[in-house]
Amino acid sequence: MFHREGHKIIFLTFVFIVACFLLVDSLIDTQWLRTIIMIVLLGFLILILQFFRNPKRKTLLNDKQVISPVDGKVVVIEEVFENEYFKDKRLQVSVFMSPINVHVTRYPIGGNVIFSKYHPGKYLVAWHPKASEENERTTVVVENETYGKVLHRQIAGALAKRIVNYAKLNDKVLQGGESGFIKFGSRVDLFLPLNTKIKVQLNQKVKGGETIIAELNER
Known part of the structure; x- marks a missing residue:
């Protein structure tokens, strides 16, 4: 579950990474270089997703x-x-x-x-x-x-x-x-x-x- 404050950024990041994947695949012939770039891009996406995660919390209500x-x-x-x-x-x-x-x-x-x-x-x-x-x-x-x-x-x-x-x-x-x-x-x-x-x-x-x-x- 992701926080609503991150929905726009997550979407734009996903679009950017897909576009980069397509460019890398079409412009770079060296397999190992393509792999490294794609791993870095995926790592960046994972960081964004992690930052905007919104896990449920069990709050025990206590006014004291x-x-x-x-x-x-x-x-x-x-x-x-x-x-x-x-x-x-x-x-x-x-x-x-x-x-x-x-x-x-x-x-x-x-x-x-x-x-x-x-x-x-x-x-x-x-x-x-x-x-x-x-x-x-x-x-x-x-x-x-x-x-x-x-x-x-x-x-x-x-x-x-x-x-x-x-x-x-x-x-x-x-x-x-x-x-x-x-x-x-x-x-x-x-x-x-x-x-x-x-x-x-x-x-x-x-x-x-x-x-x-x-x-x-x-x-």
Whole structure:
């Protein structure tokens, strides 16, 4: 199953590769060279198909938990000052996505969308310390009565040139539902209440819609 954001690109890529196959077959007589070129073209098609795959995820709905919005690796867990929406200290958990990860962004909690904003910006590498504030990005805040407010921010990387954000103000959203899509490698930051109990570790691989990032600390 492929994401709708990739349908056009997949079709154009397929047409391009078929055209290249026909040209290679008619213009190149050397068998080994034809074979190498065709293998490279097929490899390119497989990479495109893999990038836009959209596997189904089994999200166990729980208003006391925050789930990972994306597939990738945890690269930041720290207390920071969030200066766009909360304007106070929060726990930041960041997940870096490589080009081979699934790039669907999912809602970390269910509830009401109370903030959604797009920011144009730079294309620093996604792990750059200033990427969260200077790169092209979207910021979405979802609130529910149990957990409170959770902010997730899609951040474009050096290769990502388009962020798609489906979140609209006052939408009622489901935990694990599609929040957006980022094309070709990037990062997502989560900003959580300070009393949150973090359930992941640095460099841990996480799965969007399934891995529990944090849970409400009820002590």
